[in-house]
Amino acid sequence: MKYGKHRFVLISILIILIVTVSGCGIILPFAKDKAPDRVSDLSAGSIFIDANEIRSQTIALLNNAQRAIFIELSALDDPEIIDLIINRSHQGVEVRILLDQWQRENAQTVKNLKNQNISVQYYPAQKGQYHRLRYMVIDYQVAVFYGQDWLQKFANTHTLAIKLTGNTAWSLAKSFAKDWQYTTTLALELPETINLPEDNISLALNGKVKQQILYAINQSTTDIYAEVEQISETETVQALIAAKQRGCRVRLLLSPSCAEGTPNTIKALKEAQIEVRYFKSTDNKTMNFNVGVFDNKTLIMSNSSWSYNTFVINHEGSLSIPSPHAVNKINSVFEQDWENSTPA
Template structure:
């Protein structure tokens, strides 16, 4: 029996060494925080909710870049920002851009940028798969994580952007280099390390977005508030219902389109006595963000709705931010939208 144990341990060691050698990551980013509650020092002033302010911050960061600008978006057609990107490239700043190949706005953008020798590529998504990541990294150490794309049609909408100056900015830079290498097979040269303070923010990609959200739902003990375009992924729906059954107050603000798109989910929420409202504002007050607030302690912002497509098919991302200051700011926005919403 002891020989069997040694043999099993040896086999496990070989598997771990193989995965490490092939570049696979072995991590449990959500479970690791069980031992002690982590708090982020991200301030409320790092959260932007007005689209004109988000755009102004973006332009300011683009102008401040000295070495490199990495941009990952679904779509881009803002002419002023495009011209500024070209200007900064001509001034010697390294610029790399990844966009979604299925968004029609990108055709003219990519053509114009390539004509100016800007390194812009389409993320190699398969048919039916969309590239929904939205962030920018400046000089490897400052980043903006966005709730919506840089499009002219969104000029008057409400969205969200998070400014990051801690180690999550560096993590986004490293994530971009992986996506760039996957897209082009070319390796970007990064500094060996960047000395940034730990911000206790967790960045999740693809399938880990679902795990991040599920973990937050299952850990919640008092209240869950979510303002999301759609919630339809089966495990997520079941987890919210289970949270309600164990005594959590659960309030959801969804798009009115859910009444026809996901009627069975809405019915299940109502039967579980989960409060659901629809936010249907004027065009100038449309919302382009997907957020969850858990126990009034943690904010999760995801790049898209909480659906099967988001969690399984698309290229998506999310941030989990355990910051009381940030949560208080977003909670007040949720309460205002709750009052301006209509019962489902």
């Protein structure tokens, strides 16, 4: 008994000496500081707003490609861009394209491209599933992540695209190679590695899109605002209501089509005292915008709306970007759109 007491005292003295000599009080596991939040340096200039700017930036990147162009879209029928793709391929740039097999616009596009020996394939989605992943990769090291397809009918839309020049561009190149092999059973030859800076951007695909968005909602403590075509997936709606109940201000700017398409969801959100408004353009733009901002720190852009099909059935993607510059730009766009919107 006496020996045990002395042993306890000795161990206590040793711990005090170690803490004193080390000069810090965080050597014990339970006392470690919380890891600092990741921050992305994505610039405001990397965010492209509306169809005209996005299209012009896309054309410039296609013209600048030296080695490879990978395109993954739901649909494509823009004749100028199709001609440019054909020209770049004939100039020796490797071109690979994946499209959705269920979009009628693609039939003529695929025929025209194949007639010019362009490598274009339909992503093998199952019946009832749509291929909604939308991005382009240039030379394995620059990428653009899109909120809508390259279609003539989308020439005047309120939409969003994000240019990536960090390691997420390489992640998208590898993702494309994976989808290409899944589609064709043929492996693409990629560089072993591309030395790009860490951009602290998180790419989510398919079911992880929902996880990414739900995590952001559940971690928010002060403010959530989202400009999304539709929010109807049950867990997401419940998470937004829970965020409101714990003190977050929640503002949702949705497509006017939700009034008839998801009336029960709109009712539930309004009953929870969530601020809901409908997008209204001052220059007759239609809405293809799907982005949320959480605690004014992180934005999440998804290829499509926050619905069951997006989260469970379709081939989709999203980006989580903890960039103050990008958040500030989206904030200014949102506030302008909010001011012009109409109450739900």
